Amino acid sequence: MRIVVTGGFGFLGRKLTDALLARRTLCGAPVERLLLVDRYVPAAAPVADHPLVEVVQGDLRERLDDVFARPVDVVVHLASAVSAECESDFDLGMAANLDTTRALLDAARAQSAAGGPTPRVVFSSSVAVYGSDPAAPLPPVVDEWTLPAPQSSYGMQKRVCEQLIAEYTRRGFVDGRVARLMTVVVRPGAPNAAASGFLSGIIREPLSGLPATCPVDPGLRVALASPRRTVEGILRVTEAVRGSGPGELEGRLPVNLPALTVTVAEMLDTLRRVAGDAVAGLVTVAPDPAVEAIVGSWPASFADTCARALGLRPDDSFESVVRAYVEDHPEAVSVRLPGTSAPPAAPRRPEGAG
Amino acid sequence: MRIVVTGGFGFLGRKLTDALLARRTLCGAPVERLLLVDRYVPAAAPVADHPLVEVVQGDLRERLDDVFARPVDVVVHLASAVSAECESDFDLGMAANLDTTRALLDAARAQSAAGGPTPRVVFSSSVAVYGSDPAAPLPPVVDEWTLPAPQSSYGMQKRVCEQLIAEYTRRGFVDGRVARLMTVVVRPGAPNAAASGFLSGIIREPLSGLPATCPVDPGLRVALASPRRTVEGILRVTEAVRGSGPGELEGRLPVNLPALTVTVAEMLDTLRRVAGDAVAGLVTVAPDPAVEAIVGSWPASFADTCARALGLRPDDSFESVVRAYVEDHPEAVSVRLPGTSAPPAAPRRPEGAG
Numbered sequence: 096m097r098i099v100v101t102g103g104f105g106f107l108g109r110k111l112t113d114a115l116l117a118r119r120t121l122c123g124a125p126v127e128r129l130l131l132v133d134r135y136v137p138a139a140a141p142v143a144d145h146p147l148v149e150v151v152q153g154d155l156r157e158r159l160d161d162v163f164a165r166p167v168d169v170v171v172h173l174a175s176a177v178s179a180e181c182e183s184d185f186d187l188g189m190a191a192n193l194d195t196t197r198a199l200l201d202a203a204r205a206q207s208a209a210g211g212p213t214p215r216v217v218f219s220s221s222v223a224v225y226g227s228d229p230a231a232p233l234p235p236v237v238d239e240w241t242l243p244a245p246q247s248s249y250g251m252q253k254r255v256c257e258q259l260i261a262e263y264t265r266r267g268f269v270d271g272r273v274a275r276l277m278t279v280v281v282r283p284g285a286p287n288a289a290a291s292g293f294l295s296g297i298i299r300e301p302l303s304g305l306p307a308t309c310p311v312d313p314g315l316r317v318a319l320a321s322p323r324r325t326v327e328g329i330l331r332v333t334e335a336v337r338g339s340g341p342g343e344l345e346g347r348l349p350v351n352l353p354a355l356t357v358t359v360a361e362m363l364d365t366l367r368r369v370a371g372d373a374v375a376g377l378v379t380v381a382p383d384p385a386v387e388a389i390v391g392s393w394p395a396s397f398a399d400t401c402a403r404a405l406g407l408r409p410d411d412s413f414e415s416v417v418r419a420y421v422e423d424h425p426e427a428v429s430v431r432l433p434g435t436s437a438p439p440a441a442p443r444r445p446e447g448a449g
Numbered sequence: 450m451r452i453v454v455t456g457g458f459g460f461l462g463r464k465l466t467d468a469l470l471a472r473r474t475l476c477g478a479p480v481e482r483l484l485l486v487d488r489y490v491p492a493a494a495p496v497a498d499h500p501l502v503e504v505v506q507g508d509l510r511e512r513l514d515d516v517f518a519r520p521v522d523v524v525v526h527l528a529s530a531v532s533a534e535c536e537s538d539f540d541l542g543m544a545a546n547l548d549t550t551r552a553l554l555d556a557a558r559a560q561s562a563a564g565g566p567t568p569r570v571v572f573s574s575s576v577a578v579y580g581s582d583p584a585a586p587l588p589p590v591v592d593e594w595t596l597p598a599p600q601s602s603y604g605m606q607k608r609v610c611e612q613l614i615a616e617y618t619r620r621g622f623v624d625g626r627v628a629r630l631m632t633v634v635v636r637p638g639a640p641n642a643a644a645s646g647f648l649s650g651i652i653r654e655p656l657s658g659l660p661a662t663c664p665v666d667p668g669l670r671v672a673l674a675s676p677r678r679t680v681e682g683i684l685r686v687t688e689a690v691r692g693s694g695p696g697e698l699e700g701r702l703p704v705n706l707p708a709l710t711v712t713v714a715e716m717l718d719t720l721r722r723v724a725g726d727a728v729a730g731l732v733t734v735a736p737d738p739a740v741e742a743i744v745g746s747w748p749a750s751f752a753d754t755c756a757r758a759l760g761l762r763p764d765d766s767f768e769s770v771v772r773a774y775v776e777d778h779p780e781a782v783s784v785r786l787p788g789t790s791a792p793p794a795a796p797r798r799p800e801g802a803g
Binding site: 185240259 | 582583584585593594595596597599600602608609612613615616619620693701702
């Protein structure tokens with residue numbers, strides 16, 4: 096089983112890689128090769144030395160010949176330009192999200208057309224495919240039959256890719272699957288250019304002793320999933336057998352991964368409960384209409400019938416999401432949490448371009 | 450008002466051109482220039498000599514510089530590879546339908562970005578965007594909020610273009626509108642490579658004294674519109690003012706043009722009623738699974754609320770559709786119709802590659 100993970104050194108790529116190396120099997124076969132493709136490969140990346148891991152650094156579209164130099168069984172396509180980037184630079188988003196995905200699908204198709212295995216292509220789509228069009232407001236509860244009318248370039252690009260994947264699958268070029276990711280919270284590390292980035296920032300920054308800004312009205316309801324649940328969802332959609340039986344993947348529609356629906360106010364209350372008043376006090380509410388327009392257009396409540404049929408379930412509570420973050424990233428927590436005796440980590444300096 | 454019609458010498462392009470030259474206005478302004486773009490321009494095309502008409506012959510994508518050499522106010526984009534072509538040659542369909550439409554949108558965007566007028570771009574989409582996915586069967590009545598799950602490459606390409614147009618409109622690059630055409634019947638002239646072509650052929654060929662094959666079970670229900678109603682619909686969507694008032698175009702969703710729903714058996718009965726037993730007897734039923742799979746996946750019943758709000762209505766009856774064809778194309782009718790005294794035209798030889 097030769098597996099490719101695009102965006103393999105991104106936050107989710109690393110979590111997925113760790114999970115695959117821990118399991119050592121996928122779809123019932125041993126993981127023989129795990130090829131991580133990414134434009135940015137950190138200098139210190141211990142996973143790159145793992146005997147099963149191979150790294151291809153560069154622009155995915157330019158490196159497809161290398162990626163498909165040997166037969167690929169599974170591609171998990173995580174690489175993507177994020178929402179705010181695509182909004183500020185339309186052409187960048189079209190190239191990174193639409194053209195690159197199409198080129199990836201064509202490379203996979205060329206492999207099967209040449210008599211090689213038909214690659215299983217798993218696409219990480221997004222809740223951002225949905226949006227509230229004035230003429231087509233979203234229903235109170237969204238499911239896979241709800242018409243996506245994206246209100247962002249990112250959402251449109253994801254939606255178009257979903258349809259390419261459905262069609263390449265219908266024609267037998269690939270075995271494509273689509274998992275629509277909820278907003279993944281709490282993302283570790285530095286802030287990124289996603290419009291939803293603050294949903295991690297308002298938890299992550301205070302826990303590391305840093306101030307954070309909440310750019311939306313705290314009454315806003317959002318659909319979240321922890322990194323653990325998200326990786327679980329991607330793996331489940333990857334492994335699902337096609338069919339119409341229980342636990343099988345029927346048809347070619349995307350699967351909305353399970354969502355925990357909370358208000359931003361509930362998130363901040365949870366932070367206060369877990370980390371205390373002083374930590375929660377590091378968050379300042381300062382609504383930004385540009386962020387509210389994007390994030391506010393996404394649905395918050397989902398009927399997760401399809402995901403549940405695959406055995407997936409949402410996080411139990413936002414508190415469990417925060418506690419999982421603390422458990423998985425102790426190095427990022429520099430405040431002393433009530434009820435714990437472990438010394439906090441050293442305060443983190445903000446990374447990235449700020 | 451400088452208007453571009455792509456596919457301007459196709460069957461609908463010619464009807465639209467005639468309508469525009471007869472009206473002489475569009476969107477309340479005089480038609481100053483009508484630029485017809487097409488790969489194929491017939492040798493004898495009197496319209497090409499009309500003082501308001503300009504012809505650009507060639508591949509649309511390669512001729513965009515010429516098309517946008519002077520400011521364009523309205524583009525009606527009819528040019529398209531048809532369904533059966535796209536099914537038999539995937540790359541051709543992607544290039545002709547997706548890449549060309551995107552290039553057209555980018556050319557229109559370049560005009561507005563350079564300070565020129567923001568072109569109104571009217572895209573002729575299709576009922577083929579809908580399809581019956583096993584996991585998402587179509588509801589008995591389809592409307593604009595029904596999730597399109599295309600079951601053909603052609604339908605997927607049309608659906609993707611619809612979403613590009615919605616997004617280019619949201620961003621203010623163009624003023625895009627989408628009219629989803631029903632199967633247009635009766636098309637004059639030679640058969641084309643559309644899977645739905647037989648729906649015209651089973652009327653047109655017998656009326657010209659030629660045999661015809663019906664490749665579907667006559668119980669199949671289909672959604673049709675006459676060329677007259679279709680041109681009327683395209684013009685109405687083109688002219689509609691954006692807004693949420695009565696008769697205005699709200700949001701960025703496509704408009705399903707009104708449909709007349711009939712069974713193929715009812716179509717054949719109408720032919721018998723209009724033209725007599727001998728003419729109806731020229732049709733042989735011989736189901737072809739490939740055609741049934743494509744045409745049978747399209748919905749047949751529509752709730753045409755949006756179209757009616759724009760003042761559009763379906764054809765009164767299939768008989769009115771057939772009689773309009775006879776009226777508009779007397780040269781193509783070579784059988785004597787009961788109740789008429791006019792001599793029939795000379796029998797037509799089949800054109801095209803057959």
